[in-house]
């Protein structure tokens with residue numbers, strides 16, 4: 001492994017996080033949610049570092065060596081590898097919420113189509129679905145779950161600012177879509193984050209079906 005670790009991070013800790021990120025990537029890739037090397041995945045390692053996928057690798061074949069260390073500004077630590085172009089969106093989550101420890105970003109067909117369809121409204125408003133209860137903090141189908149859709153850009157600070165603006169307005173945020181691109185979601189551990197991602201994929205698919213069937 002060409003990843004050198006700071007003295008404060010035990011090798012076993014980084015290896016455990018890297019393995020968990022790589023396993024999640026392989027499983028989500030098998031579902032067809034990471035086409036053509038897209039998508040990126042990370043876990044917090046400590047207060048100042050995260051383990052994240054190296055840019056451009058086939059997500060269906062990821063192993064420990066495809067995961068690298070970054071600081072909370074998204075800069076590589078102890079390696080020449082290049083992190084995903086979207087690393088700043090991951091580290092933003094870790095900076096804003098000390099309790100959040102995993103971030104998943106995928107580009108499934110359902111997520112991509114939903115992001116285009118709901119871009120004009122600026123959000124997907126979910127209500128009346130039992131599976132909303134899969135999102136931590138939601139205890140009834142009667143709750144309203146808003147997933148914002150932000151415009152796509154290759155300039156990450158713009159997206160970071162849009163996420164900050166949404167949060168600074170005091171609105172709850174468990175996930176967001178990027179127009180024509182995909183979804184970001186997070187959680188306290190990998191299992192919770194996976195549950196959020198799977199629930200949102202399902203709910204977006206249901207919303208698309210409803211529109212198709214009632215057209």
Ligand SMILES: [Zn+2]
Pocket residue numbers: 038039040086105107181182
């Ligand atoms: Zn992406």
